[in-house]
Amino acid sequence: MSATVILMLAVFGACCVEAVEALTIVLAAGTTRGWRSALEGSAAALVVLGVLVGAVGVPLIHYVPIDALRVLVGALLLVLGLSWLRKAILRASGHKAKHDEDAIYKETAASLAAHGSTGRRRDAAGFAVAFKGVFLEGMEVVLIVISLGASQHKLGDAAAAAGAAVVLVVTVGALVARQLSEVPENTIKTLVGIMLTSFGLFWVGEGAGVHWPGSDLAIPVLIGVFALVTAGAVALLKTQSPAVAAGGLHVPRTDGQAAP
Amino acid sequence: MTAAVVRGIRAFGHFWWDFLVGDTPELFLAMVVLVGLAFALRTDRTADIVVLPLLAIVALVGSAWRGRVRPGTRHDADR
Numbered sequence: 001m002s003a004t005v006i007l008m009l010a011v012f013g014a015c016c017v018e019a020v021e022a023l024t025i026v027l028a029a030g031t032t033r034g035w036r037s038a039l040e041g042s043a044a045a046l047v048v049l050g051v052l053v054g055a056v057g058v059p060l061i062h063y064v065p066i067d068a069l070r071v072l073v074g075a076l077l078l079v080l081g082l083s084w085l086r087k088a089i090l091r092a093s094g095h096k097a098k099h100d101e102d103a104i105y106k107e108t109a110a111s112l113a114a115h116g117s118t119g120r121r122r123d124a125a126g127f128a129v130a131f132k133g134v135f136l137e138g139m140e141v142v143l144i145v146i147s148l149g150a151s152q153h154k155l156g157d158a159a160a161a162a163g164a165a166v167v168l169v170v171t172v173g174a175l176v177a178r179q180l181s182e183v184p185e186n187t188i189k190t191l192v193g194i195m196l197t198s199f200g201l202f203w204v205g206e207g208a209g210v211h212w213p214g215s216d217l218a219i220p221v222l223i224g225v226f227a228l229v230t231a232g233a234v235a236l237l238k239t240q241s242p243a244v245a246a247g248g249l250h251v252p253r254t255d256g257q258a259a260p
Numbered sequence: 261m262t263a264a265v266v267r268g269i270r271a272f273g274h275f276w277w278d279f280l281v282g283d284t285p286e287l288f289l290a291m292v293v294l295v296g297l298a299f300a301l302r303t304d305r306t307a308d309i310v311v312l313p314l315l316a317i318v319a320l321v322g323s324a325w326r327g328r329v330r331p332g333t334r335h336d337a338d339r
Contacts, residue, residue: 071295071298075291075294075295076280078291078294078316079279079280079287079288079291080279082284082287082290082291082316082319082320082323083282083284083287085320085324086284086287086320086323086324086327089320089324090324090327090328093328095327095328095329096327096329139275143279197316197320201294201312201313201316204294204295204298204312205298205308205309205312207298208295208298208299208302209299209302209303210298210301210302210308210309210312211305212309213309218309222313225313225317226316226317226320229317229320229321230320233320233321233324236321237324237325237328240328
């Protein structure tokens, strides 16, 4: 499997996870405050995110030396990937509450409904909540698209993979008319975390002048190593988990912020 | 106008602080050490391809271990 395919899969997976979280918020805003404001807020956020990719990503590719760029984005991906993996390990081993889209939807909808009724005109609260939800969840995707895309000079491919994920999630969300709580978010987040960590480590090394055996072939090897480490860490922490005996924990995230 | 700019800068800084450090400063520290080691060990072909992944693994497992719920402690929903 080539590095480009792994790159596309990593962007696609990361974008699916964030798109599901953003869609939950947009659905809550749309059903409680009106679809016009929610869709306008979402569209505005997507435009801002798209401009960010173009404004930051394109100059990075053209003006920053590739080795410096790889160290920089490798370091960013490493922090992001390790952070996602840590969270996924804690969730899978019962040390952290799993993300509950149904609960987040209900909570957001109840909070918006408390603002009072809205007519057919534009609704500021609905617009703001949808904009914030899409923008915050999308920022991590933008960072991943720019990092992965710029490091391999595949910004267009990375952006296309992110766009495809958004289209898929929105289409499925529209078809099933719900907030995709069945999506195995923790599993996807684990896989993407493994890929981001592997890419990050590889590029930090490449940028610094390390010669990985097999060049790009080292990426799948690193992915395999981190997959094994993740499985081992989950097994180790399960033996320490008070939640396992209690049947697991399912507490929704309540901060409304993009979780790394 | 000035207040809005200050607010914007503050929000921007807050975002990056949360993104890079947040509640896992050990991972940020590991990344800094790892980048330093990558430059320091780049001439040693064997050491770099062993030490760099090893450090990342130690940081990940150590951080997850630190984040585990211990008996008698409060379960933090989003730590």
